[in-house]
Amino acid sequence: MSLLGCTKSGFMLCVGLSIILLAINNMNQLDNSLNVEEEIKECGFYPGELCKALFEGKPAALVVGNICQEALPPSREQGAVILQSNCSTLISDLHFITKPLSQEEVEYPLAYIMTIHKQLDMFIKLISAIYTPHNVYCIHIDQKSSKTYSQAVQRLTSCFQNVFIASQQETVVYAGFSRLRADINCMEDLVLSDIPWKHVVNLCGQDFPIKTNREIVQYLKGKWNGRNLTPGVIQPPHMKYRTQVSYKEFVHMGKSYVYPTKEEKASPPHNITLYFGTAYYALTRNFVEFVLTDQRAKDLLEWSKDTYSPDEHYWVTLNRIKDFPGSTPDAGWEGNIRAVKWRDQEGTSHSGCSGHYVRDICVYGLGDLRWLIESPHLFANKFDPSLYSLVTDCLERHYRLRVLQGAEVPVEQSWYFQDEYSSKTYR
Template sequence: MCHLGPTKSFFVVCLVISVLVGSLIYWSADVPAEPKSRAECRPFAPQCKPFLLGYNSGLRWHRQNCEVEHYIANNTLNCSTLISDFNFITAPLSKEEEEYPLAFILTIHKERELFIRLLRAIYMPQNVYCIHMDAKVPLEYKVSVHKLANCFENVFVTGRSETVTYAGYSRLQADLNCMEELVQSRIRWRKVLNVCGQDFPIMSNLELVRYMQSEKWKDKNMTPGVKQPTKFSSRTSLQHIEMPGNVRRIERVKLPPPRRIQVYFGTAYYALTREFVKFVLTSQVAQEFLVWSRDTYSPDEHFWVTLNHIREAPGSYLTGGWEGSVRAIKWSDQEGASHDGCKGRYVRDICVYGTGDLPWIFKRDSMFANKFESGTYPEALDCLEAWHRIKVLMQATVPIEPTWLLAIPYSRGV
């Protein structure tokens, strides 16, 4: 990252603010100096304001259309209105991004509002998005997600839905279902990234593209992980049965992996080349390893990283370890070492972020942060969302449309 001196930093901030405010005035001359607040819009939390561009120099931000849940349930809503009112970006923001389309797999089962805001944050018209909805979600949830997806040519719901169990094979199969359809897409995406419904981006799309094309990763798959530690060996050495709601271990020893494959252990999240995805779906070695993995515990945490350490796999990274800035996560057992504690609350040893966690998140160089709950700590998501969109628009090389603004800047105090 660039490091600017105080004078130059102030000049750049002022310039960006001037462009944003000036453009807004040009597009919409009747915007009041201090917009009237809307009952449905939460004000930005005090802890959040210092991270909004220009706050210290007198600029204030007013959140726009916030009734996401109500909006998506409106059966009379047409797509053009939805895209505009939901502030989706409708044009590539740079030639660089247009020439390097990405694919995304979104696996969701709850938090519909958070999902919509996540999709809005990562959406670009040159990319392609596959949504996997857990088969257990209510019909009304399914209908609303299909309604949203049908408004975009490059967003679709996978035709095959799994009943997903935490740590079960079904979670891995959900990603594979999307991959089978993504390789058929007319959009020639370069790499695929997977996200869950409680993720939110830290990097902009431009930053993701540049990260994927960096010297280290341009031809490589990103699957952070290491040779399976002994303490996790029972996950793959003993058989497990996926049952409704849980995975149960059976005290029955499994056969060794096919072809003497060395099993690795890592994260379930990745960035994979198109060629590697085709290898996973079609190669004999990958299919044999997939069958072997069916009765293991949390196979998505060993499947991708293990195949990425096979020499014949396209884009393999034989010497890779925990490299790759995939997720910013506060694990409870790392408190005091890699982070200063969770300011929200821990769920399954992972921090659900509160506003007090934002300074830590903003300092990460990760692609995404996990995890958020829109109902528990909504202010944290509000702030991160606004901060992210401001950054995205600052990096654009095309004229900014007023509907792309999630918040309106104004110069009077709040």
């Protein structure tokens, strides 16, 4: 065969291969477009289906989660709205439930301590979710918070007789004594309340309830009736560094942290055995009143001022002393206070975090929704609507629907949420 013949043959072969590849590429694009269309439909671009698909954990919904989130209305900025609105408008627009939903809840009022410092939208979601007119709420605003943030929270709380700002506020440092002091400041205010609360529960600004108020009441007055719920164990060896040397708080120019010194600490007062556990609890009123006056509790508090994260040993330690009201000396980690996905528990207590980890705690993403609603815990941490707005929006609507389904009184229209993902009221 001549060189010209070979060249022509090669050219024809190239043309043939090009046509085949082009055809295959077009088929792939068609398949991909069909897959994308199917995924978007699964993700819920039609009324009433978006959150439902996500709660069901549909894989297609998770694959295009970011697309869905960007295509939906962003979380609204509430600060300016709150400062410019009157109370009746705020209560209605933010969907606060203004009447008790059952007699059982009225007969078992709760107290809440909420320590907050940022993310006003998340605070609004939290307070409007847990608010009932027969409970009482103490809000501790970090002194590092912006002026606008503090003003907005103060404006909102002024609309309710049973919600108030702590009379003494701290500059809270992560893992510092100031975090424990903030809770105690609220407790000193709450024991003066005329509302006969049974348990006090503490929350932070990135928490959200999983159980309804009635379910929380039933849980506390059932298994924990008259007892304190402080999950924890005797201080493990790997946690002793927290209390063996003195720690100090550093706050300057917007920066704050806790750092160790070379000064060794003496043993705890009164030969108290230290325990280690969660900083979050449900404490009886009798226990709180006792702790605020008992000399052993005062001495341990003073001793704890220069320890690392004292809120993780103070409450659980006092609750293991036999003669303290409602104490549980033999308790361990039991108690469903908060659902948390810890990084080091991935593969054991959970299958992973679909959001991202901050200080080894999962900030929940879309793929965590089903795990959350199936959790036996009362509350969950942590959420960030500035990053995962669809997570908090869907959970908020799911939670409110469950609350209103259990109501024993006529439900008012303003208690429902308007579904931003359709033109219908979410009910």
